[in-house]
Amino acid sequence: MKPKLEDVAKLAGVSKTTASHVLNNRGYLSEKTLEKVHDAMETLNYQPNAAARQLFKQKTGLIGLIFPTVSNPFFGELVNYLEYELYQRDFKVIIGNSLQDTHKETDYLNQLLAGQVDGLILGTHNQGIAEYKYSHLPVVAIDRVMNSDIPIVESDNYKGGILATQRLINAGVTRIIHTNGPSSLETPAQRRRTAYEKVMTDYGLEPHTFTIDFRLSFAEKKQRYNELFEIYPDMEAIFVSNDVDAGIVMSIAKERGQNIPADLLVVGYDGTELMRNMVPELTTIVQPIEEMAKVAVDVLLKRISGTKTELEYILPVDLWEGETSNR
């Protein structure tokens, strides 16, 4: 016979109401209570039905979106599409920019656990938040590794890294530098680095990855990229891990009297609508931002309704052929 919520409550030594609260992520519950109930669910292999899940659940109609900052065009466009998709399905969105305040992520997660939002979509780069270890949370990550239970929506970062590096090698250069975030951040974007290093090695070329933290201010980034020009004075090409930074690199090259593409080739990453229209000459890898938003919303709504989902959704990328990659 299938185990019921009563059985879970009994085994965990809590009331049925408490067990339901755990199931529906409602109210402030102690870590001990959460663990006891989750352990009991696992032991009994309890599969909640929709009714049990909705028992004490009151919809707020609100979804929290936590991203580093909407002032970056990639996140600006992503949040714009997410808000659009969710609004079509009667959800309004609460937005938290986590770049200046890493506590925000915990704050919003607590809001979720207290039932003040119905779900979260996260694209922050913070790490090791203990609360995520509780399973079944209505949370979806975009381009970020959380724990083994939180679904991730991402574009094909490995393929993007291959396309970018191969494009530069096809242009006839060999001294190609790659810039990326610290490898301690477990983001799928690190696969761009893996792909770059693989292609370089396959061609017998030496990979050089230059680490630069996404969270630096513009002034700090400029200083760091100027260091890059000092460290690799004879570089012929740079594969930059996002278009805003590619723009900074292009502007620094100009300041230093270098011509792009005559003296230096540049390939960026992200391919937002803004960049493709304002700086169409920049060769870049286009992430399918609108599609990523749609998939993330679909997956979150499944998760909220207790429907099973995949754990990883990888969407295809494209190469935008500008003039910065042609000699």
Add this chain to the structure above:
Amino acid sequence: MKPKLEDVAKLAGVSKTTASHVLNNRGYLSEKTLEKVHDAMETLNYQPNAAARQLFKQKTGLIGLIFPTVSNPFFGELVNYLEYELYQRDFKVIIGNSLQDTHKETDYLNQLLAGQVDGLILGTHNQGIAEYKYSHLPVVAIDRVMNSDIPIVESDNYKGGILATQRLINAGVTRIIHTNGPSSLETPAQRRRTAYEKVMTDYGLEPHTFTIDFRLSFAEKKQRYNELFEIYPDMEAIFVSNDVDAGIVMSIAKERGQNIPADLLVVGYDGTELMRNMVPELTTIVQPIEEMAKVAVDVLLKRISGTKTELEYILPVDLWEGETSNR
């Protein structure tokens, strides 16, 4: 003797509870009831005290932000700062991008009237929403004319228009075109146009303002700006009303074989951190985005607590001297 809420209710022919709901923008009220109570308030010159204002008021801790789209760097940076300021004061923000859906503004206004958010900060370009005629709403507009009772926070658009036009005239050109939104949209940004036309006329030059709707897609904008190049083949300079469009103009000029600044001078508007770092060569008018956000939040919180505010806050602008304005 000072009139009391009871007197207002009596004159309007409603209960004290209803009068209080009108005062505090709580619950769904008919237009007729709102009008009766507002008329009575005006007739009696009723000045609500803080206690009357808070009588039935329950704080939600949520502020609605309605802007065209956070995918535009100006609104992206503005929303980022607004969210930061409000978070410091224990408010979370609901964000609505109104560009693709003009009903959103009405929707969020109804939410406000129903007490589901504590206040609104608006920067949309929609017009003629009848609901705003009710006074005392906790609403602040950024760079947008609403009605005579809603405070506006803006930067000095007239001064910005003067600075931009004067800069181009100083560079020695005379055939200067200005682009701006349709004059039917009552935005303070129209003062840039007024200033441009004033300076041109003062110098005995003919002003030409080219109208382009902010709400067009990138593809439509490109087509429209290509028309601009066809209509004014001998133009020497363009003063573009925002930096994203200035970027598009620069990219079109390049496509058409024109060099900037040798063949065409360009001055933009907004001066976001993103543009100043990615395209530092673009001369532009810098709006004090962070300061505008701080003032808007201050004014909104005053408005929520029933404190009197000014009706217009004009913040200073700066000229960012790039190379696109020098021959």
